[in-house]
Amino acid sequence: MRPTAHTTDVDLGLVDAFVQLSMVVGEIFSAATGSHGVPALQARLLGVLRDREPTMADLGRLLGLDKSSTTGLIDRAQRRGLVRRVRVPEDRRSYRVALTDEGWRLAAVVGEDVTRQLHQLADHLSGTDQRRLSLLMSSVVHHHAAEHGIDLSAGVVANRRPDDKGPTEKTLQ
Amino acid sequence: MRPTAHTTDVDLGLVDAFVQLSMVVGEIFSAATGSHGVPALQARLLGVLRDREPTMADLGRLLGLDKSSTTGLIDRAQRRGLVRRVRVPEDRRSYRVALTDEGWRLAAVVGEDVTRQLHQLADHLSGTDQRRLSLLMSSVVHHHAAEHGIDLSAGVVANRRPDDKGPTEKTLQ
DNA sequence: TATTGTTATACTCTATAACTATA
DNA sequence: TATAGTTATAGAGTATAACAATA
Numbered sequence: 001m002r003p004t005a006h007t008t009d010v011d012l013g014l015v016d017a018f019v020q021l022s023m024v025v026g027e028i029f030s031a032a033t034g035s036h037g038v039p040a041l042q043a044r045l046l047g048v049l050r051d052r053e054p055t056m057a058d059l060g061r062l063l064g065l066d067k068s069s070t071t072g073l074i075d076r077a078q079r080r081g082l083v084r085r086v087r088v089p090e091d092r093r094s095y096r097v098a099l100t101d102e103g104w105r106l107a108a109v110v111g112e113d114v115t116r117q118l119h120q121l122a123d124h125l126s127g128t129d130q131r132r133l134s135l136l137m138s139s140v141v142h143h144h145a146a147e148h149g150i151d152l153s154a155g156v157v158a159n160r161r162p163d164d165k166g167p168t169e170k171t172l173q
Numbered sequence: 174m175r176p177t178a179h180t181t182d183v184d185l186g187l188v189d190a191f192v193q194l195s196m197v198v199g200e201i202f203s204a205a206t207g208s209h210g211v212p213a214l215q216a217r218l219l220g221v222l223r224d225r226e227p228t229m230a231d232l233g234r235l236l237g238l239d240k241s242s243t244t245g246l247i248d249r250a251q252r253r254g255l256v257r258r259v260r261v262p263e264d265r266r267s268y269r270v271a272l273t274d275e276g277w278r279l280a281a282v283v284g285e286d287v288t289r290q291l292h293q294l295a296d297h298l299s300g301t302d303q304r305r306l307s308l309l310m311s312s313v314v315h316h317h318a319a320e321h322g323i324d325l326s327a328g329v330v331a332n333r334r335p336d337d338k339g340p341t342e343k344t345l346q
Numbered sequence: 347t348a349t350t351g352t353t354a355t356a357c358t359c360t361a362t363a364a365c366t367a368t369a
Numbered sequence: 370t371a372t373a374g375t376t377a378t379a380g381a382g383t384a385t386a387a388c389a390a391t392a
Contacts, residue, residue, distance in 0.1 A: 010311065014303055015291045017310035022198035024317050025191045027237070039358060056374060064200070069360055071375055076358070093368045093373040118188045124316045129309060130187055136298070136306040137190035138183065143297045144197050212381060229351060239384055244352055249381070266350040266391045 028121065032113045038106060042077050043114075046099065046107035049083065053096045082106060201294065205286045211279060215250050216287075219272065219280035222256065226269045255279060 012020060026040075033043035041063075048054075048062055060070040074097055077083045082103040085095040099107060122130050144150070185193060199213075206216035214236075221227075221235055233243040247270055250256045255276040258268040272280060295303050317323075 010315070011304075011308050012311040012314060014295055014307040015288050017307050017314065018194075018198045018291050018294065019202065019287075020314045021191075021310045022195040022202075024314055025195035026199065029192065029195075041359065057372085065359095066361055067374065068362080068376080072359070075375095091369075091373080093366095095374080114192075115188050118191050121191065121313055121317060122187055125309070125312065129312075131184075132305065133309040133313070134187040134190050135184050136302060136309070137194045138185040139298065139302075140294055140306070141185060141190060141193045141197055142183070144294060214382065230349085238382090240351065241353080241385080242383055245382070248352095264350080264392075268351080 024121070025118065028117050029114060032117050033110050036106060036110050036113070038080075038082075038110055039076075041073060042080070042082065043110050045073060045077055046082065046103060046110065049097065049099045049103065050107050050111075053086070053098045055088065055094050055096055057094075059097055077103075197294070198291065201290050202287060205290050206283050209279060209283050209286065211253075211255075211283055212249075214246060215253070215255065216283050218246060218250055219255065219276060219283065222270065222272045222276065223280050223284075226259070226271045228261065228267050228269055230267075232270055250276075 011017075029043070030040045033040055036043075038046070044063070045059075048059070052058075054062060056067065056070050056074065059065070059074070060067050063070070063073075065073065074083060074085065078085065081100055083097050084100055086098050088094040088096055122133065125133065184190075202216070203213045206213050209216075211219070217236070218232075221232070225231075227235060229240065229243050229247065232238070232247070233240050236243070236246075238246065247256060247258065251258065254273055256270050257273055259271050261267040261269055295306065298306065
């Protein structure tokens with residue numbers, strides 16, 4: 001049960017390891033989505049929309065954005081043809097945001113790319129250490145979410161099963 | 174040597190744990206630096222400058238920025254009174270970027286704040302699990318840096334010893 | 347000619363305040 | 370009045386291309 005040989009690297013210390021890992025992951029994420037022409041936040045949006053068709057206000061809560069920031073995000077994503085605004089009949093002030101066909105396509109390919117590249121980040125670790133790292137990071141994330149009343153289900157680009165097309169599969173093809 | 178009780182939280186999986194942890198750390202970092210009126214990138218700049226007095230080109234390499242982005246960053250930081258441009262006599266095209274007194278002061282208080290808050294992020298884990306997590310994340314960072322020829326010494330806001338005033342201590346007070 | 351750095355331009359992303367339309 | 374969303378504005382951060390000054 002001792003760590004694999006690689007974990008004998010110099011310890012950065014908890015705080016620097018947090019910060020530097022976070023920068024590495026952020027750079028990989030941005031580079032992967034950018035290589036498909038999708039800015040990082042819009043890629044995150046695609047991931048969130050694979051699971052739901054939120055209103056603008058819902059989306060602001062899920063992504064932690066001000067309502068005006070949400071408007072701007074959806075404007076830009078709509079200009080790229082990734083999402084559309086769908087009127088809500090019950091409340092004519094409100095929209096639901098949904099993926100377009102192009103949005104579904106990009107969500108899939110970008111999600112696969114991000115998943116593959118982030119897996120490579122840990123492929124030098126033993127299976128045991130990979131599971132250990134995953135559990136410890138998950139524990140930190142859950143602990144933080146619980147302390148701040150955050151809904152973890154918002155998800156990211158990478159967290160969908162490949163057969164899960166989401167609530168609007170009728171709009172596909 | 175079994176994990177502590179908390180690590181029995183639901184496993185997000187390696188990829189989602191990477192992404193969500195990276196978002197949590199990024200948010201904590203931004204909020205901590207923002208509470209002192211310092212935008213995140215400028216805070217990272219302060220951390221880097223505690224260790225050296227780089228030229229604009231050095232800085233671009235250290236932070237992974239284009240030279241035009243570096244110009245913009247130093248312009249903004251200078252406008253806040255955090256850094257100054259120092260002429261290099263040997264090459265009159267070049268500047269060195271150095272912290273001002275206010276820059277040194279803010280680098281210290283912001284660094285302490287970030288360190289404290291990021292430590293809290295893992296304070297529910299046992300000492301053993303904290304060390305394990307630190308080592309595993311360090312291993313991932315080192316592995317990634319080695320594969321991409323990256324200089325890890327760039328550092329972050331948090332990685333200085335409190336007694337290390339850096340190369341320009343004569344300019345303090 | 348090559349390098350250092352700036353400027354012009356164009357995006358993305360973020361928030362505050364004022365606004366419109368609907369509930 | 371309160372809520373959903375947009376607009377106006379301001380600023381941070383990113384990059385590409387054209388440029389000036391120096392090596």
